Amino acid sequence: MITQEQVDRILRLGGNGLPLVSLYLPVDPDHSGRRTYRSRLDSLLDRIRPLADDDSLEHPVRLSLRDDLAKIERRLGEEPRRAGTVAVFSCSGDGVYEEVWLPRGTHERVVVDADPYVRPMLAVLDESYRTCAVVVDKGTAQIWEYHLDEVRELEAVRDRVLRRPDHAAGPAEDRVRDKADEVSKRHYRRLVGELKRLFREGGFDLLAIGGHPHEVPAFIDFLTRDLHDRLVGRFTVDRDTVTATDIRDRVRGLVADRAYQEQERLVGEILEAVATKHHATVGLDDTLWAGSLAAIRTLAVDTDAVAPGVVCDRDGLLAAAGVSCPLCSDALREVPDVIDELVKTVIEDGGEVRHIEVESDLRTHLTGALLRFELPPHPIGME
Numbered sequence: 001m002i003t004q005e006q007v008d009r010i011l012r013l014g015g016n017g018l019p020l021v022s023l024y025l026p027v028d029p030d031h032s033g034r035r036t037y038r039s040r041l042d043s044l045l046d047r048i049r050p051l052a053d054d055d056s057l058e059h060p061v062r063l064s065l066r067d068d069l070a071k072i073e074r075r076l077g078e079e080p081r082r083a084g085t086v087a088v089f090s091c092s093g094d095g096v097y098e099e100v101w102l103p104r105g106t107h108e109r110v111v112v113d114a115d116p117y118v119r120p121m122l123a124v125l126d127e128s129y130r131t132c133a134v135v136v137d138k139g140t141a142q143i144w145e146y147h148l149d150e151v152r153e154l155e156a157v158r159d160r161v162l163r164r165p166d167h168a169a170g171p172a173e174d175r176v177r178d179k180a181d182e183v184s185k186r187h188y189r190r191l192v193g194e195l196k197r198l199f200r201e202g203g204f205d206l207l208a209i210g211g212h213p214h215e216v217p218a219f220i221d222f223l224t225r226d227l228h229d230r231l232v233g234r235f236t237v238d239r240d241t242v243t244a245t246d247i248r249d250r251v252r253g254l255v256a257d258r259a260y261q262e263q264e265r266l267v268g269e270i271l272e273a274v275a276t277k278h279h280a281t282v283g284l285d286d287t288l289w290a291g292s293l294a295a296i297r298t299l300a301v302d303t304d305a306v307a308p309g310v311v312c313d314r315d316g317l318l319a320a321a322g323v324s325c326p327l328c329s330d331a332l333r334e335v336p337d338v339i340d341e342l343v344k345t346v347i348e349d350g351g352e353v354r355h356i357e358v359e360s361d362l363r364t365h366l367t368g369a370l371l372r373f374e375l376p377p378h379p380i381g382m383e
C-alpha cells in the first residue's frame with residue numbers, strides 16, 4: 001500500500017539533469033484487463049523506446065533510459081492480481097526506482113520528463129479519507145479502519161448485555177428492560193470514549209456507523225458533537241456474518257459519495273467567488289499565472305485535463321505557451337503537462353489541491369482556484 005513517506009519521496013525526485021520515467025498501468029483482474037496487461041505494458045514502453053536510441057541525446061541520458069526500460073519490463077512482468085494501478089517512477093542513472101500500488105484505476109500513461117509525473121497518484125490519494133468504521137449493537141462493537149481501499153479490524157469491544165427473560169411480565173419485565181437500557185447506554189458511552197481516543201490518536205477523517213437499522217440510530221444519538229461532525233453515513237450489516245469485504249464495500253460507497261459532494265461544493269464555491277470577483281479564478285491561463293505567484297490557496301483541477309505548456313526553471317513561472325520568460329527572459333522549458341507542474345507548485349507553496357472527478361462546470365475551464373490575494377495583471381506578452 002502506498003504510504004505518505006513514499007509520496008513525499010516521489011515528490012522530491014528529479015532535477016538532476018537525467019530524465020525520469022513515470023508510468024501508470026491500470027490493472028483490472030476481473031476483466032480482459034488482466035489478459036492484456038503484458039501487451040499494454042509493452043506498448044507503453046514502446047512509446048518511449050525511440051528516446052533511448054536517439055543519438056541527439058547525451059550518452060548518459062540514453063543509458064539511463066535504456067536501463068529504465070529494462071528494469072520496468074523485468075519488475076512489472078508479473079500480472080498483478082488486485083484491481084488498481086501500478087505506478088513506477090524510475091531514473092536508473094540516479095539510482096531511483098519507486099513502485100507504488102494505487103487502489104483504483106487511472107489512465108494509462110508514460111511520461112519522460114525532468115520531474116516525476118504525479119497528478120494521477122495525487123488524485124487517488126486526494127479522495128482517500130482515512131475512515132473509522134464501527135459495527136455496533138447493544139453490547140458489542142467492531143472497530144475497523146478503512147484507508148486506500150483496504151480495511152483492517154482495529155479492535156472488538158464486548159460489554160455485558162441483559163436479555164429480557166421469556167417468563168417475565170408486568171412490572172418485573174419493565175424493571176429488566178430498564179436495566180437492559182441502562183447497560184446498553186453504558187456500552188454506548190464506553191464506545192464513544194474509545195472512538196474519541198482513536199480519533200485523537202489515529203488521524204481519522206471520517207466515521208461510518210454500521211449494524212442493525214434499529215440499533216444504529218440509538219448509538220448515533222450518543223455521539224459527541226465532534227464525532228457527529230465526522231459522520232459520513234450509516235450502513236446496514238449483520239454483525240454475526242459481516243466480513244471485511246462487506247465493510248470495505250459499504251464504506252467505499254459512503255466515502256465516494258462524500259468525495260463527490262465536496263468536489264461539487266468546491267467548484268460551486270470557486271465559480272461563485274469568481275462571479276463576485278472575490279479572490280478566485282478559473283481557466284488555465286489565469287490559474288497558471290496565480291500558481292506562478294504562489295497565490296493559490298485551493299486548486300481545483302479536472303481530473304482528466306491535460307495541457308502541454310512551459311515552465312521557467314529560474315523563477316517557477318508557468319504558462320500554456322511561450323518562448324522566453326516574461327519575468328526574467330530566460331528560455332522556457334516545454335513540459336508535457338503543465339497542469340502537473342501547477343499541482344506540484346501549489347503543494348510546494350503550501351496550498352491544497354483537489355481533483356474534480358464529477359461532471360461539473362470546471363470541465364470546460366480545466367482548472368480553477370481560490371486565491372490568497374487578487375492577481376496583478378499578466379506581464380506583457382502573456383495575455
Ligand SMILES: [Zn+2]
Pocket residue numbers: 312313314315316317325326327328329330
Ligand atoms: Zn523566469
